Amino acid sequence: MMTMKTLLAVLFCFFAAVECKSKIKHQNCGHLDSNTIVSITPCDKEPCTLVRGSNATLEIRFKAKYFSEQLKTKVYGKLLFWVPYYSFGKEDSCLDNGITCPVLEDQEYSYSQSLHISKLNPKISIPVKWQIQNEAEKDLVCVIIPLVLK
Numbered sequence: 001m002m003t004m005k006t007l008l009a010v011l012f013c014f015f016a017a018v019e020c021k022s023k024i025k026h027q028n029c030g031h032l033d034s035n036t037i038v039s040i041t042p043c044d045k046e047p048c049t050l051v052r053g054s055n056a057t058l059e060i061r062f063k064a065k066y067f068s069e070q071l072k073t074k075v076y077g078k079l080l081f082w083v084p085y086y087s088f089g090k091e092d093s094c095l096d097n098g099i100t101c102p103v104l105e106d107q108e109y110s111y112s113q114s115l116h117i118s119k120l121n122p123k124i125s126i127p128v129k130w131q132i133q134n135e136a137e138k139d140l141v142c143v144i145i146p147l148v149l150k
Helices: 004-022
Strands: 037-041 048-050 055-063 071-078 082-084 108-116 124-134 139-149
Touching: 037 139, 055 124, 055 139
Parallel strands: 048 139
Antiparallel strands: 037 055, 055 108, 071 082, 071 124, 124 139
16 A cells, blocks of 8 residues: 555656656747746657647747737747748737737736648758747747757
């Protein structure tokens, strides 16, 4: 029979493993909140490997630095320089992404984006810059995520 300490240890290890899998190491662009949390499903190891022809979900949890009436998502891939990537989904971050605008300063939000990884994408390791900006083009989120397309 399991003792209470053993049970708690097993539960702790289970939840710690699940939590470690879901958080993705990323760089913050500029001087934004370092408590931003990025997760990608599915992702079982880093850098995240996304299979062409499949779907993935990106989630970014952040604390808004500014009051914002509108939000726009901008996505870039870095080849030799940052190149805009347009087929990620909706540019309006307030539509179907878990955020209701207006966004209030110092409130926490969770942005979610479903992604289809096209078979037309090349097999490549690439850093991806994901920005969420307000109407004044100030970043509320700017993260660089290392990805592998397979």
